[in-house]
Amino acid sequence: MRPAWHDLFVRRGALLEGHFLLSSGRHSPAYVQCAKVLELPTDCETLGRALSSRAPRNAVSRVIAPPMGGILIGYEVARALGVPFLFPERDASGALAFRRGFALEPEERVLVVEDVVTTGLTTGEVLQLVRAKGAFPVGLMALVDRSEDHSVDDLDVQALLRLRIPTYPPDQCPLCATGASLTKPGSRTVVSGSRP
Numbered sequence: 001m002r003p004a005w006h007d008l009f010v011r012r013g014a015l016l017e018g019h020f021l022l023s024s025g026r027h028s029p030a031y032v033q034c035a036k037v038l039e040l041p042t043d044c045e046t047l048g049r050a051l052s053s054r055a056p057r058n059a060v061s062r063v064i065a066p067p068m069g070g071i072l073i074g075y076e077v078a079r080a081l082g083v084p085f086l087f088p089e090r091d092a093s094g095a096l097a098f099r100r101g102f103a104l105e106p107e108e109r110v111l112v113v114e115d116v117v118t119t120g121l122t123t124g125e126v127l128q129l130v131r132a133k134g135a136f137p138v139g140l141m142a143l144v145d146r147s148e149d150h151s152v153d154d155l156d157v158q159a160l161l162r163l164r165i166p167t168y169p170p171d172q173c174p175l176c177a178t179g180a181s182l183t184k185p186g187s188r189t190v191v192s193g194s195r196p
Contacts, residue, residue: 005050005160009144012037019173019180024119027173030165031185032144034115038072047160048076051113051141054158055081059138060111062086062104064130066096066122069115073143077113088129096125106134114142117159118167120152127153 009015014037020028038044051073063085065074071087078085086104088096104110110130117123123140130137137155145159170176 005047005143008043009037009161012039012043016185019175019182021182021184022118022167024121024167025170026119026167027170027175027182028118028165028167029175030163031183032116032146032163032165033185034069034073034143037143038115044072044076045079047143048073049080050160051143051158052077052080054141055111056139059109061109062135063111063113064088064104064126065113066126070113073115074113077111077141081111088126096129098129104130104133104135108135109138110135112137112140112155114140116144117142117147117152117157120147123152127155 009032014033016031016033017029018031020031022028037047055077060081060083062083063074063078063081065071065085065087067087067089074087075085086098086102088102089099091097098104112123112126112130114123117140127137127140140152140155140157142157142159144161144163145157146163146165147157150157150162168174176182
């Protein structure tokens with residue numbers, strides 16, 4: 001049996017097959033392009049409501065989502081919960097920081113929302129930023145969880161769709177061994193090294 005929401009992702013062309021370079025530097029035979037499933041505002045609203053229904057009730061004072069992929073779904077979750085939304089951006093050094101007047105207050109209860117969690121690298125950066133401001137992450141949600149251990153920094157990932165898609169270090173990639181063409185579909189610059 002296919003997991004819930006799988007058919008919507010397929011219909012919208014959000015589940016891609018090929019040879020992909022992920023932002024972690026790892027390679028994968030599949031890629032989840034959540035921008036395609038969020039392209040229609042009605043789908044985005046529906047997915048946001050579905051995620052918000054899994055949020056800890058009365059425990060969220062604000063939603064935060066990383067750019068670029070998490071912004072649309074994060075906004076919709078915040079709208080469904082009736083709480084403010086904000087997002088960090090990369091500063092000149094490449095670190096996530098608040099701009100545009102966004103800020104977190106100490107002890108705010110923050111829900112982190114992602115489009116896709118793979119290695120948890122970006123999600124971990126968001127969690128560090130939240131904690132550095134004295135706020136408390138009360139949950140981590142994603143449209144898709146394709147991570148290996150389904151958690152980031154001791155927070156379990158609550159997702160609408162959980163996929164088992166392998167990733168490989170470049171020097172161990174079976175697709176590279178066949179000579180398959182490599183595609184870099186994401187918006188983030190590839191980091192040096194990789195995180196399993």
